[in-house]
Structure formats: C-alpha cells, structure tokens
Amino acid sequence: MDKQVDFDINKAYELVTGKLEAWIKTAVEMLPNFVLAILIVVAFVLIGKLLKKLFEKIFRRITDNKSLQSLLSSILYLGVVAIGTFIALSVLQLDGAVTSLLAGAGVIGLALGFAFQEIASNFIAGTMMSIRKPFKIDDLIETNDFFGIIQHIHLRTTELRTMQGQIVQIPNSMVFKNPIINYTQLGKRRIDISVGVTYGEDLPKAKKVAKEAIESLEGLTNDDVTIYYTDFGGSSINFVIRYWIPFTNKHFEYLAKQDEGVIGIKQAFDKNDVPIPFPIRTLDFGDVDFKSIFSTYSKQVSTTPGNSSSQSSDNSNGE
Numbered sequence: 001m002d003k004q005v006d007f008d009i010n011k012a013y014e015l016v017t018g019k020l021e022a023w024i025k026t027a028v029e030m031l032p033n034f035v036l037a038i039l040i041v042v043a044f045v046l047i048g049k050l051l052k053k054l055f056e057k058i059f060r061r062i063t064d065n066k067s068l069q070s071l072l073s074s075i076l077y078l079g080v081v082a083i084g085t086f087i088a089l090s091v092l093q094l095d096g097a098v099t100s101l102l103a104g105a106g107v108i109g110l111a112l113g114f115a116f117q118e119i120a121s122n123f124i125a126g127t128m129m130s131i132r133k134p135f136k137i138d139d140l141i142e143t144n145d146f147f148g149i150i151q152h153i154h155l156r157t158t159e160l161r162t163m164q165g166q167i168v169q170i171p172n173s174m175v176f177k178n179p180i181i182n183y184t185q186l187g188k189r190r191i192d193i194s195v196g197v198t199y200g201e202d203l204p205k206a207k208k209v210a211k212e213a214i215e216s217l218e219g220l221t222n223d224d225v226t227i228y229y230t231d232f233g234g235s236s237i238n239f240v241i242r243y244w245i246p247f248t249n250k251h252f253e254y255l256a257k258q259d260e261g262v263i264g265i266k267q268a269f270d271k272n273d274v275p276i277p278f279p280i281r282t283l284d285f286g287d288v289d290f291k292s293i294f295s296t297y298s299k300q301v302s303t304t305p306g307n308s309s310s311q312s313s314d315n316s317n318g319e
Contacts (some may be wrong), residue, residue, distance in 0.1 A: 037088035044084020046075040062131055109163045119156065125154045125176035135182050140249040144174050149249050163251045188244050190223050191258050195265060196236030198277045203229065203237065213268035214243050217260055221246060232239040236277045
C-alpha cells in the first residue's frame with residue numbers, strides 16, 4: 001500500500017516537473033519573440049502619441065470644436081495602439097486570439113450600433129457640422145422653428161438661446177437635416193415694413209414721402225431703400241418698403257430700427273397730408289330704389305292691425 005502511494009506521488013511529481021520544464025523551455029524559446037512583441041507595442045504607442053499631437057494641429061484648422069478635436073485625436077491614437085497590439089500577438093503566434101478579438105469587436109460594434117443608433121446619428125451630424133461650419137458660437141440663426149443665438153455646439157446637441165431668454169437643446173441630427181437660416185453670415189439685415197394709403201391718394205407722392213422718411217434715418221447701410229406697391233387691399237393700396245441695417249445679434253436693436261422706420265413714415269405722412277386709412281367696407285346695392293322700399297314699408301306698418309294710429313282712431317270714433 002505504501003509503495004502504491006509513493007508511486008502515485010512520484011508520478012504526479014514527474015508530471016508537474018515535466019510540465020514546468022516544458023513551459024520554461026517554451027518561454028525561453030519564445031523570449032526573443034516576447035521581447036520583440038513588447039518593443040512593437042511600445043513603438044506603436046510612441047508613434048500613436050506623435051500622430052495624435054500632429055493631427056491635433058491639423059484638426060484645429062478643420063474645426064473649432066475642442067471636444068471633436070480631442071475625440072478624433074484619441075480615436076487615431078487608440079487605432080494605432082490597437083494595430084500594434086495585433087501585430088505583437090501575431091509575433092507571439094497567437095493568431096487565433098487576434099481572430100477571436102476581431103470577431104468579438106465586430107459583434108460588439110454591431111450591437112452597439114443598433115442600441116445607440118440615435119446617439120451615433122447625432123454624433124455624426126455634429127462632426128459634419130463642425131467640419132462644414134454652417135454657423136458658429138454667437139451666430140443668430142433660425143432652425144426647427146427656433147430663433148435665437150448659438151451658445152454652444154456639442155457633439156450631440158446644439159445649444160441655442162431664444163429671444164425670450166430660453167435655452168434650447170436641439171439634437172444635431174435635426175439641425176443637420178433641416179433648413180438653417182443664418183442671419184449673421186451676410187453681415188447685414190433687411191427690415192420690411194408694410195404700409196397702406198387711401199385709394200384717392202397720389203401714389204407717386206406717397207411713395208416719395210415714405211422713401212425720404214426712411215433715407216433720413218441714421219445707422220443704415222449703403223444699400224438702396226426700395227419700395228414697391230404690392231396689392232389692392234379692402235380699404236387701401238398697399239406697399240412694402242425695405243431697407244438694410246448693419247447686422248446685430250441683439251434683436252432689440254433690430255426692433256428699434258424697425259420702430260424708427262414706422263414712426264418716421266407716420267410722421268412724414270402726417271406732415272405731407274398722406275392719410276393711412278382705417279378699415280372701410282363699402283356696400284353696393286346696385287340700382288335698388290330705396291325710396292319706394294321705405295314707402296312700401298311705411299304703408300305696411302300703418303295698415304297693420306293693432307298699431308297705435310288705428311287704436312287712436314277707434315277710440316275717437318267710439319266716443
């Protein structure tokens with residue numbers, strides 16, 4: 001019995017030592033490859049850092065979005081390191097592990113793509129807008145039925161402050177897919193004022209008075225003041241006068257210039273006796289003879305039983 005136990009211990013000892021010797025032998029044989037793999041990873045890490053710094057300078061020229069600059073540089077760095085890691089694993093003859101990692105990364109990427117489809121859409125839209133630059137911070141824009149000043153441009157959303165002081169976060173995919181009106185880009189803004197004059201007014205005179213009133217305002221651009229009659233209204237002939245002011249993203253300044261224009265036109269019309277009509281309705285009854293209508297109506301009233309004149313005559317006859 002003791003001999004059997006000793007035999008099992010010796011057998012196990014020989015098995016363990018044999019495995020250890022095989023591992024040590026393999027490690028010694030693989031040592032040069034292991035050192036080479038480490039050197040490859042270190043080299044690719046250094047290359048990744050150099051490329052990251054280089055492309056950060058390039059990305060600064062492409063976009064002003066610091067978050068996007070940092071993200072793209074980090075993606076480039078991690079990509080270079082990943083390539084170095086895969087090469088190192090191949091040197092260590094771990095091609096199977098490389099294949100498994102790539103397959104696993106593909107499956108995970110596909111799953112994440114479906115799970116975060118909307119986030120990815122906003123991110124891609126934010127990236128494209130950062131490159132194309134349809135607007136920048138402090139620009140006055142209108143998009144998705146919101147009108148206001150750009151506060152921040154994030155990778156997922158665009159932050160806009162409305163004229164009422166509200167902060168609106170709009171998903172970048174909505175901003176990218178829908179029309180954008182940028183009031184800042186042209187450097188000036190146009191004011192349109194609609195006015196009406198009576199049908200009996202001298203139209204060239206009214207046009208001249210209104211134009212001179214606007215041209216006398218201060219703070220306009222060198223663009224011509226234009227005025228055009230547009231339509232025949234219910235009680236007036238209407239025209240639109242247009243003039244330009246230097247751009248300002250302070251909306252109250254725009255409204256102030258519009259206010260000056262309305263006041264200037266009204267004062268000029270009053271001074272030159274050009275009336276602005278109230279709403280009027282003219283009823284045309286054609287060739288109707290109202291005298292005969294009223295005469296017939298009066299006779300019907302006088303002959304109606306129970307009226308006051310008949311009662312009075314009845315009372316007098318009775319007496």
